[in-house]
Amino acid sequence: MSQTPNDPAGTTHQFQNFAGQGPQQPEKAPGMNKGLVLGIAAVVVVVAIIAIAVVLM
Template identity: 60%
Template sequence: MSQNPQDPAGTTQQFQRFQQQGQTERSGPNLGLIIGIVAVVAVVAVLVIALLALG
């Protein structure tokens, strides 16, 4: 029984398709990152307002 070595990562065509999909999906801004930054800024603003109101 002969063993044929196989590329565990798949074929070249599969990799090229994967790479093209990644480029098209990442062309726009990352929505999760933007929402996270806005949430952090909102929390910091609320904390600053609360500290100013108490002081």
């Protein structure tokens, strides 16, 4: 049986390179999505316009 050599220095070096790279994808800021907030605001405005139109009829 052939065994692959175990090189701790090589794996440590590889790990240090990996750790030094930082996050691959930018993290999203916590909080609500701006598109969701704008969508909800648009729905509220439309409902308010419809309610005012119904009251004035």
